[in-house]
Amino acid sequence: MISQQQIDAFAQGFASLNSDNLDRLAELYHPEVQFTDPLHQVHGLAALEAYCSNLYSNLKSVRVEFSQCSPVDDEQALLCWTLYYRHPRLAGGREVSVPGVSQVWFRDAKVYRHRDHYDAGALLYEHIPLLGSVIRLLKRRLT
Template sequence: MNESAENKLARFLQFYNALSHDGLDRLADIYTEDVTFVDPVHQITGRPNLTAYFSHAYQRLTYCKFEPVSQTDAEQLSFISWIMTLSHPAIGKGKSIEVHGCTELRWRGQRIYYHRDFYDLTELVYQHLPILGWATTHVKHRMAKA
């Protein structure tokens, strides 16, 4: 029996909300061997490389949860918008921050072969750095007035 598109997306969210540095062996349950993963900073090809990326990313991560906002599901293509709440000692002195974004997922059967995250890198990183935070906030305010 084929899993419905809605169930696949629910399983994807459940996976990410339970993901930790110790659970990276479960990436094979979600991703194909030849997966392509893209975000504003990286483009990664292959599950072994994705596992290495997550191993580094989750090593010091204190907390990370995704709250779905809206979604569109199909058999081979899904989109989901989300609010990610995270805490990392290297970002904003470890305080909890929220980042709004969305994900495009392309499915091959029950696993993902293409994953692309869209989010504002300023919201995630830059605005939490002392000098860059001030500068990006200043530029945003000036642009809003233009």
């Protein structure tokens, strides 16, 4: 059974990641980790490191703030968060914030499966010139 302490330690470790310490992913993730989000699917620790390295190299800044972290069952937890990032070619370089939830499954005190749930439009598409205007218009019409 995972403990609240393990969940909080994972959240703290994840929040402290940056382009200079991605070797710490091995402290948090199982070597055969499966990572999935609305835009990517990655298998294995080396692939996750490459994904994160590419992500951090394209951003001016990035941080994650966790608001709630709770166990679901013996091996799964839900982590509610807000991602803050700046990309030089998105949103005019302004900071973008996107709320989301991560489902994480633990094995041997490390995360072996990580699935992120968030609005990909709010993360990316709405901030692309021209395309963003169309998406915002569609959202307004649907609500």
